[in-house]
Amino acid sequence: MSKLVLTLGFCLDSPAFADDTRDSWVVKSPINTDNLAPNNSSQVLFSQDNTNPVSPTPENSIEIETSKPVEYILTPLQLKPLDPMTIETANILPQGALYTSYGVNLFSKGSEGGGIGLQTYNASIDYGISDKWQIGAGLSFFDDTLGSRFNGKPTDFGFLSFAPNFKYQFINEPTYNVAVVGSLEFIKITGENGLFTPTDRSNSSTTVGGTVQVPLTYNFGNTYQWHVVGGLAIFPDGINGGGDFYGTFFNLGTGLSFKFDDRIGFFADINVPLGPGGNSVNTSGDITKSVVWSAGLNYLHSPNVGIDLSITNRLGSTPATKLLSFLPDGGPVGVGLNVRYTPDIGQNYQRSFDSRPIQPFSPRDKQLLFDGIILSSPNTIRQGMFSFDGGIGPSLNFEVGYGMSDNAQLGFIGQQLSDSDEPIGNSLKLGGSTKIRFLSQSQGDPFSFGLRGAFQEATGNDDGVGAFTAEASFAYEINDQIALTFNPKAGLYGGNSILGAGLGFNLQAFSGFQIIGEVTPMLSNDATVWAAGARYMPPKTNVGVGIYTTNAVGTGDIGSVITQSNGNVSVGVNIMWLFGNNNN
Numbered sequence: 001m002s003k004l005v006l007t008l009g010f011c012l013d014s015p016a017f018a019d020d021t022r023d024s025w026v027v028k029s030p031i032n033t034d035n036l037a038p039n040n041s042s043q044v045l046f047s048q049d050n051t052n053p054v055s056p057t058p059e060n061s062i063e064i065e066t067s068k069p070v071e072y073i074l075t076p077l078q079l080k081p082l083d084p085m086t087i088e089t090a091n092i093l094p095q096g097a098l099y100t101s102y103g104v105n106l107f108s109k110g111s112e113g114g115g116i117g118l119q120t121y122n123a124s125i126d127y128g129i130s131d132k133w134q135i136g137a138g139l140s141f142f143d144d145t146l147g148s149r150f151n152g153k154p155t156d157f158g159f160l161s162f163a164p165n166f167k168y169q170f171i172n173e174p175t176y177n178v179a180v181v182g183s184l185e186f187i188k189i190t191g192e193n194g195l196f197t198p199t200d201r202s203n204s205s206t207t208v209g210g211t212v213q214v215p216l217t218y219n220f221g222n223t224y225q226w227h228v229v230g231g232l233a234i235f236p237d238g239i240n241g242g243g244d245f246y247g248t249f250f251n252l253g254t255g256l257s258f259k260f261d262d263r264i265g266f267f268a269d270i271n272v273p274l275g276p277g278g279n280s281v282n283t284s285g286d287i288t289k290s291v292v293w294s295a296g297l298n299y300l301h302s303p304n305v306g307i308d309l310s311i312t313n314r315l316g317s318t319p320a321t322k323l324l325s326f327l328p329d330g331g332p333v334g335v336g337l338n339v340r341y342t343p344d345i346g347q348n349y350q351r352s353f354d355s356r357p358i359q360p361f362s363p364r365d366k367q368l369l370f371d372g373i374i375l376s377s378p379n380t381i382r383q384g385m386f387s388f389d390g391g392i393g394p395s396l397n398f399e400v401g402y403g404m405s406d407n408a409q410l411g412f413i414g415q416q417l418s419d420s421d422e423p424i425g426n427s428l429k430l431g432g433s434t435k436i437r438f439l440s441q442s443q444g445d446p447f448s449f450g451l452r453g454a455f456q457e458a459t460g461n462d463d464g465v466g467a468f469t470a471e472a473s474f475a476y477e478i479n480d481q482i483a484l485t486f487n488p489k490a491g492l493y494g495g496n497s498i499l500g501a502g503l504g505f506n507l508q509a510f511s512g513f514q515i516i517g518e519v520t521p522m523l524s525n526d527a528t529v530w531a532a533g534a535r536y537m538p539p540k541t542n543v544g545v546g547i548y549t550t551n552a553v554g555t556g557d558i559g560s561v562i563t564q565s566n567g568n569v570s571v572g573v574n575i576m577w578l579f580g581n582n583n584n
Contacts, residue, residue, distance in 0.1 A: 071348075072303075072348055072349060072350035073347045073348050073349055074303075074349075075097075075303045075304045075342045075344075075347075075349045075350075076093055076094060076097050076099050076342050077300055077303065077304060077305075077306045077340060077342055078262070078300070078303055079094070080225065081223065081224070081225050081257035081258050081259050081265050081267070082257060082265055082267065082298045082306060082308070082340065083257060083267070084227065084255040084256075084257055084267040084268065084269035084294060085267070085269065085294035085296070085308075085310060085312060085314070085317070085322065085336070085338075086253065086255075086269050086270075086271050086292050086293065086294045086312065086314050086322050086323070087213075087215065087227055087229045087253040087254070087255045087269045087270075087271055088167075088179075088181045088213040088215040088227075088229050088231070088319065089179075089215050089217045089225070089227045089229075089257075090169055090171075090176075090177035090178055090179040090215045090216055090217035090227070091177070091217055091225075092128065092131070092132065092133075092134055092167060092169045092177075092179065093126060093127070093128030093134045094128050094131075095128050095129070095130050095131055096128060096345070096346075096347065097127070097128045097342060097347065098125070098126070098127050098128075098342060098343050098345055099125070099126045099127070099128075099136075099340070099341075099342050100123075100124065100125045100126075100340070100341045100342070100343070101122075101123065101124050101338055101339065101340045101341070102121075102122065102123040102124075102338070102339055102341075102432070103121075103122055103123075103308070103317075103336060103337055103338030103339060104119050104120065104121050104122070104336065104337060104338075104455060105119065105120045105122075105312060105314075105317075105334040105335070105336040106118070106119050106334055106335050106336075106337075107119075107120075107147065107326060107332045107333070107334040108147055108332060109147050109495075110146070110147020110148055110332070111147065111148070111149075112145055112146060112147055112148060112149055112154045112155075116466065116467070116468055116492040116493060116494070116495070118142070118144045118146070118147060118332075118334075119142070119144070119455070119466070120140060120141065120142045120315065120316065120317070120326075120334070121140070121141045121142075122138070122139065122140045122141075122316070122317035122318075122338075123138070123139045124136060124137065124138040124139065124317070124318075125137055126167075132168060132169045132170070132172075133166070133167070133168055133169075134166070134167045135164075135165070135166050135167075136164075136165050136166070136167075137162070137163060137164050137165065138161075138162075138163040138165060138183075138317060138318035138319065139160075139161070139162055139163070139318070140159070140160070140161045140163075140315075140316035140317045140318050140321050140322075141159070141160050141161075142157070142158060142159050142160075142315070142316075143156075143157075143158035143159075143160075143190070144156070144157070144158075145157075146195075146327055146328070147332060148283055148327075148328050149283065150193045150194060150195045150283050150284070150285060150328070151193045151194045151195075151200075151283070151284060151285060153193045153200070155191070155192055155193045155195050156190070156191075156192055156202065157190065157191055157192075157195060157196075157327065158188070158189070158190035158191075158204070159187065159188065159189050159190070159315070159316070159321070160187070160188040161185050161186070161187045161188075161209075161316055161318045161320070161321045162185065162186045162318075163183045163184070163185040163186075163210075163318035163319055163320065163321075164183065164184055165181065165182060165183035165184075165318075165319050166181070166182055166183075167179050167180070167181045168180050174219075175218060175219050176216060176217065176218045176219065177216070177217050178214070178215070178216050178217075179214070179215055179217075180212065180213070180214050181211075181212070181213040181214075181215065181231075181319060182210070182211070182212050182213075182319075183210050183211050183318065183319035183320055184208065184210045185208065185209045185210050185211075185318055185319070185320045185321070186206065186208060187206065187207050187208070187209050187235075187321070188204065188205070188206045189204065189205060189206075189207065189239055189240065189245075190202065190203070190204040191203065191204075191240060191243060193285075194243075194284065194285035195243075195281065195285045195327075196239050196240055196243040196244070196245060196281075196285070197240045197241075197242075197243040197285075198240070198241060198242030198243050203240040203241065203243070204240070205239055205240050205241075207235075207236050207239055207245075208236075209233070209234055209235040209236070209246075209320050210233075210234050210319075210320055211231055211232065211233045211234065211319050211320040211323065212231055212232050212234075213229050213230070213231030213232075213251075213319065214229065214230055214231060215227055215228070215229040216228045216229070223258050223259040224256070224257075224258040225256065225257050225258065226254075226255075226256050227253075227254060227255045227256065227257070227269070228253075228254050229251075229252070229253045229254070229271075230250070230251070230252050230253075231250070231251055232248065232249075232250050232251070233246070233248065233249055233250075233251060233273075233277075233279070233320050233323050234248050234320075235247060235248065235277065235320070237277070243285070244285060244286065244287050245287070246277050246278055246279060246287055246324065247276065247277025247278065247287065248276065248277045249273045249274060249275050249276060249277035249278060249279060249289075250273075250274040250275065251271055251272060251273050251274060251279075251323055252271075252272050252274060253269060253270060253271035253272065254269065254270060255267065255268060255269025255270065256268060256269075262300070263299060263300040263301075263353070264297065264298070264299055264300070265297070265298045265299075265300075266295075266296070266297055266298075267294075267295065267296055267298065267310075268293075268294070268295040268296075269293065269294055269295075270291060270292070270293040271291070271292045271293070271323055272291055273289045273290070273291075273292075273323070275289065279292065279323055279324045279325055279330075280324070280325040280327075280328075280329055280330050281327050281328055281329070282328050282329050283328045283329075288329065290313075290325040290329055290330030291325075291330065292312075292313060292314045292322070292323060292324070292325050292330065293312065293313060293314075294310055294311065294312035294313075294314060294336075295310060295311055295312075296308050296309055296310025296311065296312075296336065297309050297310075298340075301405075301407065301408055301436055302351070302352055302353065302404075302405035302406070302407055302408055303349055303350045303351070303352070303353065303405070304341060304342045304343070304344060304349050304404070304405055305339065305340070305341050305404050305405050305407075305408040305436075306339070306340040306341075307337070307338070307339055307340075307436070308336065308337070308338040308339075308340065309335075309336070309337060310335070310336040310338065311333055311334065311335055311336065312333070312334055312336055313325055313326050313330045313331070313332065313333050313334070314326065315327070337453070339410075339434055341404050341408075341410075343404075344383070344384075351383050351405060351406050352405065352406045352407060354406075354407075354443065356443055356444060358382075358406060358443070359442055359443060361382075362442075363511070363512065363537070363539040363540065364477075364480055364508065365379075365442050366537065366542065366578060367506070367508070367512075367514060367535070367537050367544070368475065368477075368483055368506065369381055369387065369578070370387070370389055370544070370576045371389065371399075371556060372485065372504050372506065372516055372518050372531070373516060373518055373531035373532075373533055373546075373548045373550055373555050374502065374518050374520060374529055374530075374531045374550060374552050374555060374556070374560040374561075375473070375485050375487040375502045375504045375518045375520070375560070376435075376450075376452050376471050376473045376487055376489070376556070377450075377473060377475060377485070378435075378437055378439075378448040378449050378450030378473035378474065378475050379437065379440070379442075379448055379450070379475070380403060380406070380407055380408060380409040380435055380436075380437045380450065381401055381402075381403040381409055381578065382403050382406050382581060383403045383404065383405050383406050383581070384403055384580060384581035385402075385403040385578060385579070385580050385581045386400065386401065386402055386403075386578070386579050386580040387399075387400070387401040387402075387576070387577065387578050387579075388400055388401075388575070388576070388577040388579075389401070389574065389575075389576050389577075390574060390575055391546075391548075391555055391572050391573060391574030391575070392572055392573060392574075393548075393570050393571055393572020393573060394418035394550065394552070394553060394554070394564060394568070394570030394572060395415065395416050395417050395418045395553060395554045395555075395559060396414070396415065396416040396428070397414070397415050397416075397554055397555045397556055397559065397574075398413070398414050398415075399411045399412070399413045399414075399433065399556065400412045401435075403581070407436065407437040407438075407440075408434070408435070408436050408437070409434070409435040409437075410432070410433070410434055411432060411433035411434070411435070411454070412430075412431075412432055412433075413430070413431050413432065413433050413454060413456065413556070413557060414428060414429070414430050414431075415428070415429050415456060415554050415556065415557055415558070415559055416428045416429070417429075417553040417554050417558075417559050417562070418553045418554070418564055418568075418570065419553070419564060419565045419568075420553045420562050420563065420564055420565050421563075421565045422493075422496065422562050423465070423494055423496070424465055424467065424493050424494060424558070424562065425458060425460065425465060427458045427459055427460030428458075428459045428460070429456035429457060429458050429459065429466070429467065429558075430456065430457060430459060431454060431455045431456035431457055431466075431467075431557075432454065432455060433452060433453065433454035433455075433557070434452070434453055434454075435450055435451070435452040436450060436451050436452075437449070437450040438450060438451070441475070441476065441477055446476075447474060447475060447476040448473075448474070448475040448476075449472070449473070449474050449475075450472075450473050451470075451471070451472055451473075452469075452470075452471045452473065453468070453469070453470050453471075454468070454469045454557050455467070455468050456468075456557060456558060465493055465494040466493065466494075467491065467492065467493035467494075467557070467558035468491075468492045468493070468558075469489060469490065469491045469492070469557045469558055469560075469561075470489065470490050471487060471488070471489040471490075472487070472488050472489075473485065473486075473487045474486040474487070480508065481507060481508045481509075482505065482506070482507055482508075483505065483506040484503075484504070484505050485502070485503070485504040485505070485506070485518075486501070486502070486503060487501070487502035487503075487504070487520070488500070488501045488502070489501075489502060489520070489560070489561060491557075491558045491560075491561040491562070493558055497524065498522060498524050498526050498561045498562065499522065499523045499524040500520040500521060500522045500523060500524070500526075500529070500561050501520065501521060501523060502518060502519070502520035502560075503518070503519055503520075503521075504516065504517060504518035504519070505517055505518075511539050512536055512537050512538050512539050512544075513534065513535070513536050514534065514535045514536070514537075515533075515534050516531070516532065516533050516534065516535065516546075516548070517531075517532050518530065518531045518532070519531075520560070520561065522561070526561070526562075526563075527551075527563040528563075529550070529551060529552045529560065529561060529562070529563055530550065530551055530552075531548055531549065531550035531551075531552060531555070532548065532549055532550075533546055533547055533548025533549065533550075534546065534547055534548075535547075535576070537576065542577060542578035542579060543575070543576065543577050543578075544575070544576040544577075545573070545574070545575055545576070546573065546574045546575075546576070547571070547572070547573050548571070548572055548573075548574070549569060549570065549571045549572075550569070550570060550572070551563050551564055551567070551568065551569050551570075552564070555572065555574070
């Protein structure tokens with residue numbers, strides 16, 4: 001297979017399309033072999049790591065041509081403008097590439113909904129099995145009280161769709177491509193009050209649906225794509241023992257996607273149902289038709305991590321459910337936040353857009369990777385690494401982190417709060433988090449800066465509500481002993497909001513031993529939250545332990561901004577552990 005080589009400055013000079021680049025795409029990084037220390041593995045030629053240099057010997061030495069740029073494969077996120085949200089495209093993944101996405105669309109709770117709003121969650125994974133075929137699976141989920149009354153009554157609605165799918169590109173021309181997309185979807189629907197039910201009683205059942213779509217994608221130069229798609233969505237006409245359902249309908253859609261530059265892009269699309277069935281539901285439970293649309297911006301934070309901010313009126317995100325409009329009548333408009341991630345499974349993707357060689361972790365760097373007690377760190381673990389941070393007291397808290405790139409971290413979180421005067425409940429809350437780092441003092445920036453968002457859903461129906469937190473974190477290391485943190489944060493739960501600005505310090509009194517003090521005054525007239533403690537992470541290890549005291553109901557996320565009831569103060573212990581990807 002042929003290889004096309006591009007020159008990379010800070011960003012790519014010329015973005016490419018997957019259809020033109022089905023073979024191995026290689027770019028030359030500004031990192032060259034002069035930046036790389038000798039290493040006992042030939043992987044030094046393909047990495048920005050500068051870890052553990054050793055003196056060359058006949059057994060481990062390799063010949064390196066000085067000033068030769070390190071070569072990388074372009075990720076699927078770099079090959080083309082990122083796809084729109086509600087229509088299919090004819091773009092195909094390169095062979096062997098894995099592509100994932102996850103996110104949430106948040107709709108207004110209206111006059112009847114509860115909590116912070118109405119959320120639809122989505123996740124998907126796709127894999128390129130050849131130059132023409134890709135397979136995948138998608139998941140969409142919603143379970144909440146809708147913002148409008150149906151047949152005059154507050155109405156709970158839930159749906160879950162799991163959708164194995166495929167794409168086959170059968171025409172591949174320099175300027176346009178045509179493909180066929182198909183899905184078979186297993187759908188669970190819960191309704192009441194005449195919404196997908198024949199009576200007012202709540203009912204739930206599982207059915208099967210799917211779609212066949214034929215998209216055409218036309219390429220205008222290197223940065224613009226126009227998409228046209230026609231297809232058929234197949235759902236049953238009835239569900240839950242006689243309730244009306246969407247039936248079968250044809251659809252026609254169009255959209256565009258383009259890049260302002262190599263890291264920022266825009267997309268917009270629209271999909272029109274043609275019948276005979278429908279894709280929408282009114283407040284009487286009747287099946288109708290509504291145009292489905294989306295528009296948004298995307299930002300390529302790392303070569304393999306992209307972030308979308310969008311608005312839409314679609315219901316789901318699987319191939320069939322994204323043709324359906326949100327209830328009722330496709331009128332509500334949601335704000336979406338979505339993360340696209342392409343893991344590097346032997347492809348040799350570039351790890352960062354940063355042209356500076358990646359510095360190895362010092363013992364102090366490892367300490368400051370972990371969040372404080374009630375404040376968040378802006379730092380992220382390295383690509384392919386895992387972290388665990390868990391504690392007991394005043395409640396149960398844990399987070400398992402994974403480094404998607406050197407500057408982006410995914411987390412799975414759990415939290416069970418202690419008693420408070422707020423209507424948030426004590427049931428276990430599970431959820432996810434994403435942290436994005438923009439500046440790193442250890443890499444030479446004046447300070448470290450990152451953003452973090454997290455959502456949590458209560459596992460108990462009668463005790464607890466969902467929550468969302470958004471944080472900005474700034475950290476400045478005065479020297480090897482003292483680090484300061486500024487952590488503005490917002491917490492939302494059950495229709496309530498808390499806004500605070502955390503301040504903290506981390507003092508390394510002697511090697512590995514840290515003293516921590518943190519306080520978060522609230523800007524929302526809520527009580528101030530504080531914490532203090534000590535940690536020990538022995539040098540040259542990846543494990544640490546800590547003890548702390550706090551008046552917060554939890555040590556992270558929503559628990560870090562709410563005080564305990566009756567002015568209580570608790571003592572707790574926590575364990576920290578870094579593991580995986582030993583090269584970092």
